[in-house]
Amino acid sequence: MASEHTGDVGHQTESHASWDPELVPGPCGRTRRPEPGCPVEVALAAVSGRWATLVLRELMGGPRGFTELRGLLPEVSAKVLSERLRALEERGLVAVERRRGFPVRTEYTLTGAGLALRPLLVQLYATGEALQRLTGALPAERDQSAH
Template sequence: MRHAASEHSADVGHQRETHTSWDTELVPGPQGRTHRPEADCPVEVALTAVSGRWTTLLLRELMGGPRGFTELRKLLPELSAKVLSDRLRALQERGLVEVERQRAFPVRTRYALTGAGQALRPLLVELYATGEALLRLAGHGGGSPPAP
């Protein structure tokens, strides 16, 4: 049994919403003019680059230059070795971090940002500033997180 209210014309599924007033600052190019998240949307690319718990802190530490695994563990002592390994691997797969193996005994491995990784600096700076503003607007004051 079909319900009359649920019947649509055959072309409803093919209709497209059209925008005539894209905010050119938010959507400066055609790749951002999507109606759902797309892998090649510049915003989605940037969000994927910094996604994952600990990723932004790890990127922050690597902005200071190449670092070894042990050095990263000391800089982020609450980050487990397993999660650090996972994050470094993911950043490598995204093309944001490269591994430098120095021939010596013992072999030393250092992690460094690629050009693409370095390009994330303005995004991290802006995310921090935006987070501070949101905390301030929410009434949490000087950039500190709210008390539990």
């Protein structure tokens, strides 16, 4: 039984006769398990985390201050927003500029890498809509009586 597993060790980029060249255009995607260097995994990691896609969406409109982001995303707590912004900064997707004065003003801007996520976010939205139509899984209706 041990010999069954030895063939997979160290051979994460084995050739596969049926690789779809659109889905797997290069050797980095020809893996048998999720690998950190796989472009798909890199893209998914960039937008992972609760609220990350919404923070990125708001920053696509240009530089924003912390208070402005809180106003655009009123349901996210200040703590969670700070955590998301810090994580996006660590991923190299957001640049932070702290301006002198009282109070200190902080401005968040997407980097080139952050801006490169725009097509992914657009496609994720379109794909989500298509899945909702195809599966009949419509988004939960908000309480209309509050409006």
